Amino acid sequence: MKPIISAAVIAISIVTTAQAILADNLSVNDHCLSVSSAAMTVMEIRQSYNFSLKLVLEAVAGDPIIEYLVLEAYDVPKHSKEEHQLEATAQFGKRMLTECLGIE
Numbered sequence: 707m708k709p710i711i712s713a714a715v716i717a718i719s720i721v722t723t724a725q726a727i728l729a730d731n732l733s734v735n736d737h738c739l740s741v742s743s744a745a746m747t748v749m750e751i752r753q754s755y756n757f758s759l760k761l762v763l764e765a766v767a768g769d770p771i772i773e774y775l776v777l778e779a780y781d782v783p784k785h786s787k788e789e790h791q792l793e794a795t796a797q798f799g800k801r802m803l804t805e806c807l808g809i810e
Contacts, residue, residue, distance in 0.1 A: 738806035745775045745802035746795050752779040753791035775802065 732740065751757065759780045766772040782798060785791045 734807070738803055741771065741775075741806045742799045742803035744772060745779070746799035748772070748775045748779045749782065749795040749798040750791075752776075752782065753785060753794055778802070 748762075751762065759776070762776050762780075763773060766776055779798060782794055785794055
């Protein structure tokens with residue numbers, strides 16, 4: 707996949723969830739659930755594609771929460787088996803939820 711197309715895929719995959727995170731009328735719980743959902747989307751991208759960290763960061767530039775999630779996701783090893791990818795995605799979503807709620 708060409709880098710420009712890759713960047714577009716990444717941005718489209720994340721933008722809807724990012725908009726929910728930025729909504730002013732969310733409760734803390736809803737905000738953190740949105741962060742967790744975005745984290746899982748980011749990890750799905752991390753686990754499913756061979757996109758470089760640089761490419762993903764360029765695609766989400768300007769959104770500090772999503773940039774943070776990308777950096778954290780790229781600290782997690784990429785798995786080749788689907789069951790391990792799914793587990794990594796679920797664990798990452800849970801980790802970001804508990805971090806957001808402050809109950810680490």
